[in-house]
Amino acid sequence: MKIASWNINGVKARLETALTWLAQAEPDIVCLQEIKSIDEGFPSERFEELGYSVALNGQKGFNGVAILSKHTIDETRKGLPGDPSDEQARYLEAVISIESGALRVASIYLPNGNPTDSDKFPYKLAWMERLKDHVQSLLELEEPLVLAGDYNVIPQPEDVYSPDAWEGDALYRPESHAKFRALLNLGLTDSLRACTNAPNLYTFWDYQAGAWQKNNGIRIDHLLLSPQAADLLRSCEIDKFARSWEKPSDHVPIWIDLAA
């Protein structure tokens, strides 16, 4: 069971690139972020032609998350509980039928939070608190759970080309680290770190300043697992090659293989 996460930075601009990667990588389930489209504008047919069912939580112009699955999607949840006034489309959860039972998957686009002196930073921290509360309730189900997405958090110094350059940034602030650790401390496993402690493994390279050419990357896309999912983890890989393609997203796909 191959499960991927990919911030595609616009589904319309990235459609052919995404289809090419899907045909080649053949993931069972894909969590997409930043589709930048309303549900009605999402080219679902193109993905259905490849055998995927599509679940969406779209938004006009910004944000927007999706889940593609070759297995049946039984139910979905759009948005995190805890703030009815939050209209940003950043969370989608699906229960997917697999041979061994049910697998719960979430596609997460955690707020960036910059600039940190604006209301965007407290929004990020509050969103992380809501995510933690919701995940805590999901863990009580004691089922395989995969929380996949763009977390906009650089977990550790070894996850960034130059920690000094990110000092003070919302992706690297102590408050962001504390919230991310609190989430992990519920009992989640960071898939990549369960498979390797190698430094300088990145999932994002800025379009600007030759970041890709200089390998000035950061690791901010993560697949976090419940204990029942972590027990099934076989491998975790980053498809770095996708960043060198024409018209690339600034993020690349990261995926896990589960023994399920």
Place this chain on the structure above:
DNA sequence: ATGCCTTGTCGCACAAGA
């Protein structure tokens, strides 16, 4: 130094991203 790209929006520049 928030820019040096890239995307989407009814755009003829701008916000947002990270």
